[in-house]
Amino acid sequence: MSEEMMEEGGGGVIKKFCYINRKAPYGTIYALESLEVVLIGAAFEQDVSVVFADDGIYQLTKGQDTAGIEMKNFSPTYRALEMYDVEKLYVEKESLEERGMTADDLIVPVEVLSSAQLQDLMEDQDVVLSF
Amino acid sequence: MLLHTVNKSPFQHAALGSCLRLSKDGSAILLIEDGVYGALKDTKISADIENAMKTKKVYALEPDIKARGVQDRVLDGITLIDYAGFVDLAAENKAVEAWL
Amino acid sequence: MATIDVAGNAVEVDEEGYLADRGDWNEEIATEMAKIDDCELSDNHWEVIKFLREYYEEYQIAPAVRVLTKAIGKKLGPDKGNSKYLYELFPYGPAKQACKYAGLPKPTGCV
Numbered sequence: 512m513s514e515e516m517m518e519e520g521g522g523g524v525i526k527k528f529c530y531i532n533r534k535a536p537y538g539t540i541y542a543l544e545s546l547e548v549v550l551i552g553a554a555f556e557q558d559v560s561v562v563f564a565d566d567g568i569y570q571l572t573k574g575q576d577t578a579g580i581e582m583k584n585f586s587p588t589y590r591a592l593e594m595y596d597v598e599k600l601y602v603e604k605e606s607l608e609e610r611g612m613t614a615d616d617l618i619v620p621v622e623v624l625s626s627a628q629l630q631d632l633m634e635d636q637d638v639v640l641s642f
Numbered sequence: 643m644l645l646h647t648v649n650k651s652p653f654q655h656a657a658l659g660s661c662l663r664l665s666k667d668g669s670a671i672l673l674i675e676d677g678v679y680g681a682l683k684d685t686k687i688s689a690d691i692e693n694a695m696k697t698k699k700v701y702a703l704e705p706d707i708k709a710r711g712v713q714d715r716v717l718d719g720i721t722l723i724d725y726a727g728f729v730d731l732a733a734e735n736k737a738v739e740a741w742l
Numbered sequence: 743m744a745t746i747d748v749a750g751n752a753v754e755v756d757e758e759g760y761l762a763d764r765g766d767w768n769e770e771i772a773t774e775m776a777k778i779d780d781c782e783l784s785d786n787h788w789e790v791i792k793f794l795r796e797y798y799e800e801y802q803i804a805p806a807v808r809v810l811t812k813a814i815g816k817k818l819g820p821d822k823g824n825s826k827y828l829y830e831l832f833p834y835g836p837a838k839q840a841c842k843y844a845g846l847p848k849p850t851g852c853v
Contacts, residue, residue, distance in 0.1 A: 585802055591809075594805070595809055
């Protein structure tokens with residue numbers, strides 16, 4: 512896509528897009544692929560929600576240092592999402608609890624939702640993409 | 643003895659559970675890659691690992707721990723090792739059983 | 743891998759001219775890359791290039807043009823945070839061209 516296109520956005524119907532992240536970073540490629548899709552998709556100016564559940568919450572863990580495994584630490588990029596107008600980040604409460612974590616352990620501000628609340632949120636979407 | 647390695651998250655795979663069930667007392671278990679999430683405090687599987695540590699020696703690969711930002715949450719009694727330590731463990735044991 | 747000559751040293755770049763190793767970057771490389779595009783770097787160019795390097799350091803990503811424009815506006819004011827100003831400086835596309843001189847990868851989402 513050209514830079515002009517990315518600048519002007521779609522201009523068409525706005526749909527509700529939901530990205531569901533359920534995998535830890537680094538062990539598999541899902542987390543990084545999802546982040547790239549979210550960033551690219553942001554150019555289309557849709558109504559985007561990003562959900563982190565199960566091991567997906569580990570993507571947002573503070574203090575990641577990948578020098579020892581020679582992979583890129585992409586966790587700082589989650590802090591750029593806001594500038595891409597991706598502002599609705601949700602984390603499942605049950606997933607945090609199972610891992611002994613709280614929202615304070617995460618690199619970006621998120622809204623913590625219960626499983627029941629997440630059910631409603633997902634039901635309300637036009638497009639759901641799962642990673 | 644065998645060196646058992648686990649590289650899958652205990653929350654998404656049965657690998658760690660199978661490893662704990664099928665490894666003999668006295669053997670070494672090394673958590674690597676996403677397997678290091680099994681080495682952490684206050685999770686729903688912490689008690690299983692603590693129980694296993696009564697009879698088995700549990701290690702975690704420090705570069706994988708640090709990459710994931712969980713260095714402050716590792717259970718007491720788990721030994722962190724580097725890649726050279728991984729090689730030493732592999733050499734000390736009869737064979738490596740990788741729980742994929 | 744392709745290389746460009748910078749003061750007698752061969753510097754590795756990819757097929758589109760982006761620096762292969764971000765750690766190799768210095769101002770001479772940026773100047774040479776611009777020269778290849780017939781562009782002479784002014785203080786206004788350097789301001790954007792340095793902004794991009796700081797942005798990458800902080801977020802580990804080369805921003806899309808829309809995001810770059812907005813972020814420049816926040817930092818340097820509305821007379822610089824607009825498409826016209828940035829396209830005049832970097833006619834091949836502000837994000838693509840400036841990221842190249844800054845030694846960053848091509849912005850995510852640009853083809």
